[in-house]
Amino acid sequence: MKSVTIVRGIKRYKHPGTGIVYCYHRKTGKRIDADFGSPEFFSKLAEIEKVVKASEPLPGTLGLAISEYMQSPDWSNLRYKTRVSYERAFAVLKPLRDMPLAKIDRPFVFKLRDQKLFPKHGTWMANYAVTVLGIVLRFARDRGWIASNPLAEPVKKIKVAEDRSAPNRPWSEEECRVVIDRAPPQLKLPLALAMCAGLRKSDFLKVTLTSLRNGSITVRTSKRGVPISVPVHPILAQALETRPKSDAVQIAVNSLGQPWTETGFNASFRTFKKALEQEGVVAPGLTPHGLRHTLGTRLREAGADDRTIADVLGQKTSSMARRYSENAALPEQAQGLVRTLRLTETKNKG
Known part of the structure; x- marks a missing residue:
């Protein structure tokens, strides 16, 4: 009796006209252009899995906390425009995705805001990214992933320079x-x-x-x-x-x-x-x-x-x-x- 090779995470599709069997990586939808079960097939499958694993947030990191927050009722209950704004902040915080939550303390956040976010993204986004980060850290604290939220105490915002024109000023x-x-x-x-x-x-x-x-x-x-x-x-x-x-x-x-x-x-x-x-x-x-x-x-x-x-x-x-x-x-x-x-x-x- 011929043994059947079972590979998890693969979707197989047999073309009704030609009888050719096509294989797709179920999670990414990417086609594996090689004969099923061949050494080349498993080599290409390993390459795809490697890319997927690299893109997944690591346990205990800010990236995972953000990912879990975006799958929670807290996120789905937000208005659409609020979610879009939060996503902008998440994009700014992306370089920190692999940082362990336990290493994010209050001095680090102030250093991040003043030396990285403010020079590159300006006053509004520097302040806003810290606000959104505090929301994610509160989410993590409520689930026991960190002992305390370093941003539980409100963070004083960077003030706009007095000589700058006020945004959305009144019209005369x-x-x-x-x-x-x-x-x-x-x-x-x-x-x-x-x-x-x-x-x-x-x-x-x-x-x-x-x-x-x-x-x-x-x-x-x-x-x-x-x-x-x-x-x-x-x-x-x-x-x-x-x-x-x-x-x-x-x-x-x-x-x-x-x-x-x-x-x-x-x-x-x-x-x-x-x-x-x-x-x-x-x-x-x-x-x-x-x-x-x-x-x-x-x-x-x-x-x-x-x-x-x-x-x-x-x-x-x-x-x-x-x-x-x-x-x-x-x-x-x-x-x-x-x-x-x-x-x-x-x-x-x-």
Whole structure:
């Protein structure tokens, strides 16, 4: 009786027409181009297994902790954009994948941040990578893989140099007026949603026409899942009147009446902004997200308290509202405040 060779981890496929048997490495899907059971077959199989083993994180290392974290409910419960951001941090931390968790102590993390991450990746990513690393170490500590989390005590972030331009700075009233006056309809409407309702890009590109009811716009924010409802400001009402013809359910559409993609919107806004900068009618640094800061600033200047600003911007805490306004269903009084808020400078026609 002829013996049958059994090789684990191999998938065999017999072509129904030719009768030729093809072998594939089950884990990688890579075809083994050699006769099954031959010395050449086992040699190529060994090469594949060697590569696979080298790519697998070692026990007790940061790489394994990250891998296990990404297979846990903690990871699957994160919002999509949060997972993408974490993956960026994991890519930055990749050189440490084989480092034993037990050797990661607090002094090491500070040295890593200040001497490696900050010079190569800048302030934001250096701080963010440490924050994400702390989350993974907490995950490892909860499972008994390390005795303690060296980042359990909050790490003081690297401060941005004072002479650097603030990201997402508030727009001036004049800049708001110029942009609203000069923007084509397909850009004016999404920018008005950001300017008048404080929506993030992820929200103003997706919000639908059904959100407009009884003179208000009602949205559940994608970042924190917070419901907000604010009156439609006259600037937004005017932008809605010039919306490009479209059958799309999204409020913001491009010149062809199709829903904006984030890439398409970014490219169009960048071209439009650059032209205004070259004319000298706006200063460098305008961003759509800066309009959230603009709204917070204008509300503060109009006398709104932190709680009102937090409600308008969809923040869960008033401390976040202070961040958005430090440069300077809502109650009925707050609704009136939003509806009559001065967002643009009145053009002098004299």
